[in-house]
Amino acid sequence: MAEQALSNENMVAEGFSGIAQDWSDEKQAFQVPWGKAMMWIFLLSDTFIFSCFLTGYMHVRMNTTIAWPNPSEVFALTVFGAHIPLILIAIMTFILISSSGTMAMAVNFGYRKNRKVTAALIAATALFGLSFVGMQAFEWSKLIEEGVRPWGNPMGAAQFGSAFFMITGFHGMHVSIGVIYLSIIAFKVYRGDYDKKDNYEAVEIAGLYWHFVDLVWVFIFAFFYLW
Amino acid sequence: MAYVALADREPELSHPHSFITKYIWSQDHKVIAIQYGLTAIAVGVVALILSVMMRLQLGFPDSFSLISPSEYYQFVTMHGMIMVIYLLTALFLGGFGNYLIPLMVGARDMVFPYLNMLSYWVYLLSVIILMASFFVTGGPTGAGWTLYPPQAIMFGTPGVEAGIVLMLASLAVFIVAFTMGGLNYVTTVLQARTHGMTLMRMPLSVWGIFTATVLGLLAFPALLVSAIMMTFDRLLGTSFFMPAIVSMGEQSAYDGGSPILFQHLFWFFGHPEVYIVALPAFGIVSDLLSTHARKNIFGYRMMVWAIVGIGGLSFIVWAHHMYVSGMNPYFGFFFATTTLIIAIPTAIKVYNWVLTLWQGNIHLTVPMLFAIGFIFTFVHGGLTGIFLGNVVVDLPLSDTYFVIAHFHMVMGVSPILVVFGAIYHWYPKMTGRMYNERLGQTHFWMTFLGTYAIYLPMHYLGFLGVPRRYFAYEGIEFIPESAQDLNAAITIAAIFVAFTQIIFFANMIWSLFKGKKAGSNPWGSTSLEWQTPNTPPIHGNWGDELPKVYRWAYDYSVPGAEKDFIPQNTPPSDKAPETNT
Numbered sequence: 011m012a013e014q015a016l017s018n019e020n021m022v023a024e025g026f027s028g029i030a031q032d033w034s035d036e037k038q039a040f041q042v043p044w045g046k047a048m049m050w051i052f053l054l055s056d057t058f059i060f061s062c063f064l065t066g067y068m069h070v071r072m073n074t075t076i077a078w079p080n081p082s083e084v085f086a087l088t089v090f091g092a093h094i095p096l097i098l099i100a101i102m103t104f105i106l107i108s109s110s111g112t113m114a115m116a117v118n119f120g121y122r123k124n125r126k127v128t129a130a131l132i133a134a135t136a137l138f139g140l141s142f143v144g145m146q147a148f149e150w151s152k153l154i155e156e157g158v159r160p161w162g163n164p165m166g167a168a169q170f171g172s173a174f175f176m177i178t179g180f181h182g183m184h185v186s187i188g189v190i191y192l193s194i195i196a197f198k199v200y201r202g203d204y205d206k207k208d209n210y211e212a213v214e215i216a217g218l219y220w221h222f223v224d225l226v227w228v229f230i231f232a233f234f235y236l237w
Numbered sequence: 238m239a240y241v242a243l244a245d246r247e248p249e250l251s252h253p254h255s256f257i258t259k260y261i262w263s264q265d266h267k268v269i270a271i272q273y274g275l276t277a278i279a280v281g282v283v284a285l286i287l288s289v290m291m292r293l294q295l296g297f298p299d300s301f302s303l304i305s306p307s308e309y310y311q312f313v314t315m316h317g318m319i320m321v322i323y324l325l326t327a328l329f330l331g332g333f334g335n336y337l338i339p340l341m342v343g344a345r346d347m348v349f350p351y352l353n354m355l356s357y358w359v360y361l362l363s364v365i366i367l368m369a370s371f372f373v374t375g376g377p378t379g380a381g382w383t384l385y386p387p388q389a390i391m392f393g394t395p396g397v398e399a400g401i402v403l404m405l406a407s408l409a410v411f412i413v414a415f416t417m418g419g420l421n422y423v424t425t426v427l428q429a430r431t432h433g434m435t436l437m438r439m440p441l442s443v444w445g446i447f448t449a450t451v452l453g454l455l456a457f458p459a460l461l462v463s464a465i466m467m468t469f470d471r472l473l474g475t476s477f478f479m480p481a482i483v484s485m486g487e488q489s490a491y492d493g494g495s496p497i498l499f500q501h502l503f504w505f506f507g508h509p510e511v512y513i514v515a516l517p518a519f520g521i522v523s524d525l526l527s528t529h530a531r532k533n534i535f536g537y538r539m540m541v542w543a544i545v546g547i548g549g550l551s552f553i554v555w556a557h558h559m560y561v562s563g564m565n566p567y568f569g570f571f572f573a574t575t576t577l578i579i580a581i582p583t584a585i586k587v588y589n590w591v592l593t594l595w596q597g598n599i600h601l602t603v604p605m606l607f608a609i610g611f612i613f614t615f616v617h618g619g620l621t622g623i624f625l626g627n628v629v630v631d632l633p634l635s636d637t638y639f640v641i642a643h644f645h646m647v648m649g650v651s652p653i654l655v656v657f658g659a660i661y662h663w664y665p666k667m668t669g670r671m672y673n674e675r676l677g678q679t680h681f682w683m684t685f686l687g688t689y690a691i692y693l694p695m696h697y698l699g700f701l702g703v704p705r706r707y708f709a710y711e712g713i714e715f716i717p718e719s720a721q722d723l724n725a726a727i728t729i730a731a732i733f734v735a736f737t738q739i740i741f742f743a744n745m746i747w748s749l750f751k752g753k754k755a756g757s758n759p760w761g762s763t764s765l766e767w768q769t770p771n772t773p774p775i776h777g778n779w780g781d782e783l784p785k786v787y788r789w790a791y792d793y794s795v796p797g798a799e800k801d802f803i804p805q806n807t808p809p810s811d812k813a814p815e816t817n818t
Contacts (some may be wrong), residue, residue: 033436034435034436034437035435036430036431036432036433036434036435036786037428037429037430037431037432037434038427038428038429038430039427039428039436040427040428042428044348044349044424044428044429045349047424047427047428048348048349048420048421048423048424051420051423051424051454052416052420054454054455055416055419055420055454055455055457055458056458058454058455058456058458058459059458059461059462061458062458062459062461062462062463062502062505063462066462066463066466066477066498066502069495069498069501070477070494070495070498073493073494073495073498074493075481075492075493076492076493160469160473160474160475161473161474161475161476161490167493168475168476168492168493169475169476169477169493169494171475172469172473172475172476172477173477176465176466176469176475180465
């Protein structure tokens, strides 16, 4: 990308005048491929979806007539005799953030046209994602066993279960789609599709999606589990 | 290897051969546009018939027993939802957006044609789901187009059995379809323009459609989320929107939810939605006025910034729909202020339209008539909007026919007039044939005067306090007898307008086969879609080479020029002097 940018005579100014130049240019407003621009716009739209979910959840939480259950107790696990609050969520968060690391490395190796390492790193990212979804399934089944349902739970306000299943479910769906998406990209990288095109931008586009899903989790973690 | 700018890379177009891939599973934006348009108009006709049924009941409550009170609610709901979302949003963005964006910015197609095709088929699915609700137990939902809980999902509301679920599902599917299309439109405008086409050289139609699409991508998420939450309330028994309620002497299973939350989410979508419908109309009408007045649009840059400004402001006015919902009064103050600020960019647009006409060489063609008609209806509906934007004026007028008159004027009649104007304007390009002028003129005058006859009296009904969404008004003391006469007159006008549309359809179908050959640029228009090598444009739009743009889209009646218009792709020369844009 750097060589391309340097040889492009249009890219001269920096800072605000650079932005103005890009936007008043012919043909395109951003010096990026179509797919990447589209992914950014989609993620902006998706941001609004998650914002609405979280704002709605916060409004509901502040307006319940019955007290909200204490998340650090609900999500505590007893491991080897020790009662640790939020331990599973902490592991899940750690795994998801690590997966962003492997994804970023995959993008880097992609631009170096290192086919095998890129494919391996994307596959690793997908595996991290899969383990995240697996742990979420464990978390769900544990709560369901304890009697938490979308319409009610023994710990307190019924909206706790409703918001929990809805928001983590919607996020989990994003992760699952991401796992499938990354597996396809990993397969295509391994098969050499992008070597033929001499263009690994699809890896970066998938990376954008994955980082977004990761970032959203940070907000869910903060607003749902830590509040 | 020499660097090839990304926009110079030739996109890979599909090259269909069979009839099915050319006209049914087509990836060509023009075919998709026409599919979108025809589907939207077809559901629009359904909604029109529903409104006639409702008007018959309101105008002559004792003479017809066509519909029951429950059906009245159901028809109100379906009429509103279809008109706003499945007709106007789909037609402006899916229809005109698809057709015009690539042609006007000089692209061969949308950036992702396959996704674009998928968008139409998913839209069709959402329409089918919506229509299916007419045939399920209990019929379609009768919750009103705003679908306010708790009544939308409480037993006693018509369609609570299955209709509401199908409505919410259909909306969710529509949003998926819109997102797939919308991403395409935005990316195409931003990234796939032709050589020389800067953003500030784009016709205002593209600006309007582009900004509306951005609004859609940011506003529809709120509707999606509220639809999901309400589906859960209805199917899983969650209580997001449902407070504790005693219904028919029994406490419902719901407890602790917040109906106001739904209203906030809904109107966070709902108000931008008004501008999703209005902005494309603003843009298209600017082009129609300029072309048919043979004069450049007055204040092009201001027009662009007004569109963008209205789009931005539309996200911070939503709660003016909720003055009577029981909000903190300071909220009302804030939202009234932002609402009234919107009047400024809107007024800029109206003045600029009028100033475009000023001393123009006005050709009263059919599209021009519709465009001028739009200015009237829009100013009319806009002014009543200023009434309703003020909290103290809104409180007595809320939920009366004044509101009905206001929003039908401003986002019903006005955009529909532009839709008609736009169809007449681009018909020669889409079909290669001219419509029948006399039928078109008749259609305009009957529609324009007819809609005024419908909605002007409704303002008076509103002042009398006649409430909206009532099946019949017998025995309400404060409503004088004469209000019923007015209602009967409105109904007659409504039926008249509904039947007038037969002229339009007859004209379109007749002209398709028997219309005069139009030639490639019958209006002498400057924008790129009229400069295509073939009319109607073929797959790929531009033949071997993409057009090069040298000027803005409004070089009409340039002094010293050979003709009274200079197409955007004409290089500067003595006969086509350069203009300062």
